Amino acid sequence: GESVGLHLPTLSVQEGDNSIINCAYSNSASDYFIWYKQESGKGPQFIIDIRSNMDKRQGQRVTVLLNKTVKHLSLQIAATQPGDSAVYFCAEIGNSGYSTLTFGKGTMLLVSP
Amino acid sequence: DAGITQSPRYKITETGRQVTLMCHQTWSHSYMFWYRQDLGHGLRLIYYSAAADITDKGEVPDGYVVSRSKTENFPLTLESATRSQTSVYFCASSETNEQFFGPGTRLTVL
Numbered sequence: 001g002e003s004v005g006l007h008l009p010t011l012s013v014q015e016g017d018n019s020i021i022n023c024a025y026s027n028s029a030s031d032y033f034i035w036y037k038q039e040s041g042k043g044p045q046f047i048i049d050i051r052s053n054m055d056k057r058q059g060q061r062v063t064v065l066l067n068k069t070v071k072h073l074s075l076q077i078a079a080t081q082p083g084d085s086a087v088y089f090c091a092e093i094g095n096s097g098y099s100t101l102t103f104g105k106g107t108m109l110l111v112s113p
Numbered sequence: 114d115a116g117i118t119q120s121p122r123y124k125i126t127e128t129g130r131q132v133t134l135m136c137h138q139t140w141s142h143s144y145m146f147w148y149r150q151d152l153g154h155g156l157r158l159i160y161y162s163a164a165a166d167i168t169d170k171g172e173v174p175d176g177y178v179v180s181r182s183k184t185e186n187f188p189l190t191l192e193s194a195t196r197s198q199t200s201v202y203f204c205a206s207s208e209t210n211e212q213f214f215g216p217g218t219r220l221t222v223l
Contacts, residue, residue: 032210043203043214044156089155093210100146100171101212105155 008087010108019077021107023090028071030092034101035064035075038087047075047088077109085111116140119204119215127223132191134218136204144207145187146171147179149200150217156203162187194222 013019025033031052036044050057050064050073057064063076073090087108091101117138126132136145147159148171158171160179168179176198178190187206191198199222205212 034211041217043205043216045214046211049211100158100161101156102158103148103156105153 008106008108010110012110012112013080015080015082015111015113017080019075019080019084019109019111021075021077021088021109023073023075023104023107025071025073025090025092025104027092027102028068030102032093033064033066033073034091034093035062035073036089036091036103037084038089038106040086044089080109080111082111082113085109117204117206117213117215119202119218121218122216123219125221125223126194128195130194132194132220134189134191134202134204134220136187136189136215138185138187138204138206138213140206140208140213141184142206142208142213143184144212145181146205146207146212147177147187147189148203148205149173149198150203151200159189159202191220194220196222198222 034049035047037047038044048059048062048064050066055066061078065074087106089106090104120135143164146161148156150156157173159173159177160171162168162181165181165184168181181187202218204215
């Protein structure tokens with residue numbers, strides 16, 4: 001599939017390490033945030049979401065942190081595995097009434113065995 | 114249980130030709146979306162639809178036309194393709210805030 005990783009920020013980690021992927025969002029009125037994972041040649045896949053009234057949400061091996069003061073979102077992946085290698089996007093939803101997402105430009109995560 | 118499908122998966126066309134990309138979902142989701150993905154730009158919304166016969170422009174609608182006569186289908190048409198429309202196109206559907214994406218169509222305009 002097409003490489004969307006060129007020109008993207010890249011995070012390289014060793015298998016078993018914890019990974020932290022950061023995202024700055026622009027709209028202070030956004031009330032919902034999602035992290036997506038995109039593997040090469042595939043469409044984005046939902047990982048975890050968080051509402052603006054929360055600071056932290058945990059899933060299986062993933063945690064999302066939201067800092068509304070500085071408009072910053074992070075995705076923490078515990079015990080990173082080679083299968084986690086992908087491009088990760090944060091996305092925000094404003095209060096437009098429709099569920100339109102605004103995506104960040106993405107970060108490529110490379111996990112070495 | 115197909116979920117959301119796109120066709121064709123790959124398409125090569127020439128400048129000035131009309132091209133239609135198809136999107137079909139089996140979940141009866143109300144919302145459907147078309148995005149394009151380009152290096153350095155991430156995913157950008159072209160058009161979206163809240164229900165059959167309701168469509169609206171996204172961030173980059175110029176040069177594209179959509180229709181939604183049935184809930185399950187949301188075709189995207191490039192009326193006169195240009196080289197700048199070379200991209201990977203993703204369709205998505207949702208009933209809540211979580212959008213489910215199709216596998217994408219890689220379009221090359223020569």
